[in-house]
Amino acid sequence: xxxxxxxxxxxxxxxxxxxxxxxxxxxxxxxxxxxxxxxxxxxxxxxxxxxxxxxxxxxxxxxxxxxxxxxxxxxxxxxxxxxxxxxxxxxxxxxxxxxxxxxxxxxxxxxxxxxxxxxxxxxxxxxxxxxxxxxxxxxxxxxxxxxxxxxxxxxxxxxxxxxxxxxxxxxxxxxxxxxxxxxxxxxxxxxxxxxxxxxxxxxxxxxxxxxxxxxxxxxxxxxxxxxxxxxxxxxxxxxxxxxxxxxxxxxxxxxxxxxxxxxxxxxxxxxxxxxxxxxxxxxxxxxxxxxxxxxxxxxxxxxxxxxxxxxxxxxxxxxxxxxxxxxxxxxxxxxxxxxxxxxxxxxxxxxxxxxxxxxxxxxxxxxxxxxxxxxxxxxxxxxxxxxxxxxxxxxxxxxxxxxxxxxxxxxxxxxxxxxxxxxx
RNA sequence: GGAGAGGUACCCAAGUGGCUGAAGGGUCUGGCUUCGAAUACCAGUAGGUCGGUAGUACCGGCGCGGGGGUUCAAAUCCCCCUCUCUCCGCCA
Numbered sequence: 102x103x104x105x106x107x108x109x110x111x112x113x114x115x116x117x118x119x120x121x122x123x124x125x126x127x128x129x130x131x132x133x134x135x136x137x138x139x140x141x142x143x144x145x146x147x148x149x150x151x152x153x154x155x156x157x158x159x160x161x162x163x164x165x166x167x168x169x170x171x172x173x174x175x176x177x178x179x180x181x182x183x184x185x186x187x188x189x190x191x192x193x194x195x196x197x198x199x200x201x202x203x204x205x206x207x208x209x210x211x212x213x214x215x216x217x218x219x220x221x222x223x224x225x226x227x228x229x230x231x232x233x234x235x236x237x238x239x240x241x242x243x244x245x246x247x248x249x250x251x252x253x254x255x256x257x258x259x260x261x262x263x264x265x266x267x268x269x270x271x272x273x274x275x276x277x278x279x280x281x282x283x284x285x286x287x288x289x290x291x292x293x294x295x296x297x298x299x300x301x302x303x304x305x306x307x308x309x310x311x312x313x314x315x316x317x318x319x320x321x322x323x324x325x326x327x328x329x330x331x332x333x334x335x336x337x338x339x340x341x342x343x344x345x346x347x348x349x350x351x352x353x354x355x356x357x358x359x360x361x362x363x364x365x366x367x368x369x370x371x372x373x374x375x376x377x378x379x380x381x382x383x384x385x386x387x388x389x390x391x392x393x394x395x396x397x398x399x400x401x402x403x404x405x406x407x408x409x410x411x412x413x414x415x416x417x418x419x420x421x422x423x424x425x426x427x428x429x430x431x432x433x434x435x436x437x438x439x440x441x442x443x444x445x446x447x448x449x450x451x452x453x454x455x456x457x458x459x460x461x462x463x464x465x466x467x468x469x470x471x472x473x474x475x476x477x478x479x480x481x482x483x484x485x486x487x488x489x490x491x492x493x494x495x496x497x498x499x500x501x502x503x504x505x506x507x508x509x510x511x512x513x514x515x516x517x518x519x520x521x522x523x524x525x
Numbered sequence: 526g527g528a529g530a531g532g533u534a535c536c537c538a539a540g541u542g543g544c545u546g547a548a549g550g551g552u553c554u555g556g557c558u559u560c561g562a563a564u565a566c567c568a569g570u571a572g573g574u575c576g577g578u579a580g581u582a583c584c585g586g587c588g589c590g591g592g593g594g595u596u597c598a599a600a601u602c603c604c605c606c607u608c609u610c611u612c613c614g615c616c617a
Contacts, residue, residue: 143577143586147575148586151585153597154598156597158544161543174597176597177598181597181598345572475581
């Protein structure tokens with residue numbers, strides 16, 4: 102959510118900022134109108150309330166003095182009715198203001214290049230060299246079925262398209278990757294592990310920006326008005342919602358493994374085979390709460406922490422900065438880490454590391470207090486995948502495949518695979 | 526699912542329709558005591574938010590889990606919702 106005071110003070114600047122990512126009417130003019138109207142009505146009703154309070158304080162004295170209050174009470178009753186009327190007006194203005202504000206995306210960081218879509222993303226760096234196979238490399242779905250560790254067929258039977266059954270060493274590999282990532286983040290990179298609920302309420306979904314605009318992308322549980330989380334970002338960021346965090350606690354680093362649930366409603370026909378685009382997939386997420394002045398250096402570190410996973414697994418990747426056209430609704434700046442996927446013949450997104458500045462903090466009301474003499478300020482929130490587990494498994498299978506259909510297990514994972522060196 | 530008890534400020538907690546920014550503790554700060562500390566004692570401080578308005582000054586509005594209602598006036602009375610706890614039932 103954008104800062105209403107900032108919109109009031111620098112309307113043209115904020116408007117131009119949002120326009121860098123989307124043209125057309127996104128409601129900011131309406132915000133300006135509503136804000137002015139709200140303050141006007143507020144001034145009127147607050148003056149009346151003051152009169153009501155002052156008079157109320159006199160009533161006990163008048164009664165004690167034995168005076169007749171019927172005329173006064175009649176007058177106050179009218180005042181009371183008028184206050185109620187104006188209060189209703191204020192709350193309907195505020196409701197509309199909030200609705201409009203919740204639908205406006207974040208202002209991109211000025212460094213972010215203007216663009217239409219992912220074609221305008223900028224490559225920042227590359228690591229590793231895609232392997233030259235001396236044979237015809239297979240896609241991970243063929244490798245997985247060949248080794249009898251992935252079963253897409255039977256997943257279709259029990260759930261439908263975009264689900265996968267992992268079996269035997271496939272299941273173990275998924276589990277190994279999760280544990281490897283969590284251990285790296287917690288033991289070496291300073292994150293605290295969280296295991297959150299996988300269903301959350303509307304408030305949480307609104308706090309991180311999925312609601313109200315993207316309700317259709319989410320799996321919904323009507324029995325309790327819950328949503329299945331599309332990412333651990335939602336429960337973990339909202340963990341600190343409505344709190345004032347003591348300044349010396351910052352920065353806070355959390356990491357969490359969760360399954361993620363997405364409808365993928367707009368992706369019909371895309372990535373229909375394999376593990377790349379599923380209704381349910383595992384992900385290890387990193388979430389940070391920082392002071393405003395450190396958030397961008399923390400974004401660099403966060404991205405490095407995600408990259409470290411791929412370095413240790415020995416899989417080539419690159420890092421891109423998303424253009425304004427590809428940027429998520431809540432994000433001010435996003436780096437994608439893309440892993441080399443031989444079957445696609447290109448780099449595929451495996452992590453998305455974003456700085457939301459105070460956009461989510463304002464929605465979820467997450468603040469911090471530097472010290473006794475400072476007022477509470479909004480924190481900056483960041484998050485990034487560290488990494489998407491299914492895509493990591495897919496990348497391992499493809500990049501480490503051998504001509505006979507077996508797959509070498511990356512050294513870093515062997516302790517998690519009972520010392521095995523190969524899946525065959 | 527059934528029954529009950531609760532939600533008051535950083536924590537605990539009192540609260541009778543009006544004089545309640547809200548008793549009393551604790552915490553915190555200073556003093557006193559002491560070789561130093563603890564204890565006791567004395568004093569002081571009390572959150573947030575929205576406006577006037579640019580402000581850590583001043584004035585006002587709001588705020589006792591959330592939302593409605595009754596009333597001239599609600600922490601207090603009524604209704605709905607929500608969360609926590611206890612017991613019963615069911616259950617991994």
